[in-house]
Each structure stands twice: as structure tokens, then as C-alpha cells.
Amino acid sequence: MNGPTEAPGRPAGDQLQDTARRTALALPGTDHGHPFTEHLDVYKVAGKVFLIVTDDPDEQIITVKCTPEHARVLVHGHPSITPGRYLDKRHWISLGPGPGITERLITDAVEDSYDLVVERLPKHDRPGTR
Template sequence: MSAAGDRLQDTARKAALALPDVSHSRPFTPQLDVYKVAGKVFLIVTDDPDEQIITVKCEPEHARAHMHAHASITPGRYLDKRHWITLGPGTGITKRLITDAVEDSYDLVAAQLPRRDRPRPR
């Protein structure tokens, strides 16, 4: 079953907040929730009712595969199009896919941190 926009966003928020050492803020606009690990962004959730999307970091080869498999996954909105993808509601966008995308993004960002700044293993 596919996730509608509000469920997509809620699923992403819950997945992010379940991870260790995550902070949340709205530094850019009241309609953008930004989730970080050790000060580095790994998830952006858009609250605009006309554009219910999330954006996550993704390995380039996985990004291409996701975009090929799902019409509602596109290159990252307003970010590096090679390393970020945007997920919108649509066919095949499930809670599991959303949760996996958020967790994978977190892991990618955490792995790039200096050892002293990395969160404890989950």
C-alpha cells in the first residue's frame, strides 16, 4: 500500500526521531522540518500542503535505482541532485521504503562524521 503525503511525512518524522542523537529545527522557513545528526542534515520534510515531500541523502547508484523504479522519487529538491532524492506520495512509496530511506540517509551522514562526533551504534 502506498503512503499518502501526510503519512509519508509522519512516517519520515517518526523514523528520524527514533534514531540516536537526532536534532530537529526549522532554520529556513516554518514549512521545512530539518533533521540533523551532529549538526549535519540528513532529512528535510516539507509541510506545504500542496507539496508533501521529504528529501534524503542517498548513494548515487541507489538514487538512480529508486528514481527508475518510482515515478514519485526525483532528484533532491534544492540540493545536490546526485546525492539527494525527493520522495513524494505515489505508487510503491510504502512506509518501509520511507523508513529505509531515512535510516540510510542518517547512516550515510553519520559515517562521514569524525569518529568523536558519531552517534552511538544503534
């Protein structure tokens, strides 16, 4: 199949990143910027990072927070999911386009990352419930 997706329901890199960005921006209290470098689009809640989108056409990945147990399952089950590229490799994973990487998986990964960060915030710093 020619075009931006490798197969129906499996996003190409730019679509993977767009899905992650849309998902993150829909979550309460999210802000984003480029605090580290212009090539890393960083999404935070209450000042804590939960998503990094790599703005490099040769490396279209997203990096999210994940429990170590879930990270092991995802890395083992998907060749395009690796331990986190920029952060603690036990608690972060990077997702690139590839077999089994669906919009649903991306949305779930971003929302789970957000939830992990929010649940560690003091109650008074937590955004409204979703």
C-alpha cells in the first residue's frame, strides 16, 4: 500500500506524533514547549513531563512514562517500542511507527503516562479529573 500509512489503522511516523500531540493537548492542565532543544516538543502537567515528541523527520518517535512491568510487555511485544530514548529506561518507553502501533495504542500510552504523572502530584496540584 502506498501513502502515509503502512497498513490500515497503523499510523506512519507523522501521524503517530500528531495523534500523541492531540491526545496530550486534550488532557486537563497540559502545556507544552521546547525547554531542552528545538527538536523535542515536551508536554507537561503541573510542570512534570509526560510526553516528548521528537521533531526530527528521520526519527519520528514519541517518548512516554510507563510502569516498568507494562514497559517490559510493550517492548517485548512490539519491535518499534524501545526503552525510553531520553529518560530513565525503566520508567519511559519510546514508540515509533511499525507493526502493532495503532492510534489506540498511542492514545492509551499518552493517557497512561499523564495518569502516572498526575497520581504522583500533591492533590492540590492535580488538574480537574477527566
